[in-house]
Amino acid sequence: MGRFTLDLAHMLAGGMVLVSFMMLYQNRLLGLLNVFAFHAVVLAASVAWQAWIQAAPHLYVTAAIALVLKAIVIPVALHRMVMRLGVHREIETVGGIGITMLMGIALVALSMVVMLQAAAEADPLAREDLALALSVILLGLLMMVTRYNAVSQIVGFMSLENGLILAAAGAKGMPLVVEISIAFSVLVAFIVIGVFLFRIRERFDSVDTHALDDYREGRQ
């Protein structure tokens, strides 16, 4: 395997980590959706490159699914949902962006240390791809934790799932059936969440998840 294939694979996977950071940085909902669509495009490119390296044609299908569903269908649907909910002007973050970014760097450091130790025997391409994929997953989790708005929590969840696909594409031998079922379960989850969003809005007149806390049982 040439130096170039390895470098491009790193570049694309590292690009996903970078776009995850862009999502953390973006505090407007519509901007966030655009960055999320870009995240999916980079994912599709990364998976397609893995398909080329591993000569695994079924990964092209995964890339196509990522491109169509995640980069076009879901962002467009979320966009319309945000417009219908009328929350497209809202700005929201927990704490400052600076602190969130620092936490993100700490998470990337953590996943590097963990993965490079745990998978020391694997070949460098798979190992470093896994480390970057774990960073994307952790950054998606961080995104879900640091946002009040239900829509951006969904985006966090979807970007986490992008990280899972990146990890799956890096590790050789994931069957196509599994990948397709993951893709469709994400779509189903998306629809269910969408329905929930409107329910939450009807019930509480807001998609701010803090409104839900007031109704939790056992709260002092």
Next chain:
Amino acid sequence: MGLIREMAVQGAQMVFVLLLAPLLLGLTRKLKARMLDRVGPPILQPYRDLLKLVRKDVVLAENASWLFRVAPYLIFAATWVAAALVPTFATGLQFSWTADLIAITALLASARFFLALAGMDIGTAFGGIGASREMLFASLAEPAMIMMVFVVALVAGSTQLSWVANFMLTHASLRVSLGMALVALIIVALAENARIPVDNPATHLELTMVHEAMVLEYSGRHLAVIELAAALKLLLYVSLIACVFVPWGLAPPRSGFWPLVVGAGTYLAKISVGAFLLVLFETSIAKMRVFRVPEFLGAALMLGFLGTLLLFVSRSF
């Protein structure tokens, strides 16, 4: 004889950047005007502005100290020396072995220090505002620059620009960390040159200006020298990006006449493309609020950190 020749090439480079700097400024203004569907001033307008300023009398405030009068020359000297250290059309010039990227950063930082001092010297409110904002931005832009230098140095094994350019030329590869360093350097360059998302070079609207606020009290030849230094700084950053990330076409050390001509040609092409991309970026984005800028620069600092971190974990990034 060899030494004289080397010195001549180095001197040619210094004169070349000095002559080219206003042209780059004129080119960006012209391109920007064309992109906004205006005719715009001629490309040579900055030269005429400078000539006119040189011919005019200096109007000094009554309470201006010696520092106010000396600062323009100090700023210009520091920026020119820094520009002389960046390989433009050839690597391995005579002066480039005396100082590295960290020294260039330090030279630019000292120029900024004097500019901020001069801004506060007269004691007007605008100078103070400009100086304090400049220092606020600098406190994030300088660490980001240093982190970017570390990334490049970890990859290339040296902070010496000629060495780095040579390394990039021979070991060209796509690397995640270098991509991060490039984005960080672009953000720092935009902030340092008072370009659009951070500051608007074309406005004198009181509440938004940073660089212009500091030089508001200057006139005549002092203003000309400061404007020339600002133009040189823009050229310096474009050349820095070009020589580290697109080093193709640079003439090797002690090369003959024709490689130098080829190097100069590709250099002109590179800075034209750089000016075009800068203008494209500026016209497609709105200026930020001043208090958003630290977040923008914080992102550059974060990218620098991330790149260094990846390189420390594994050299293949």
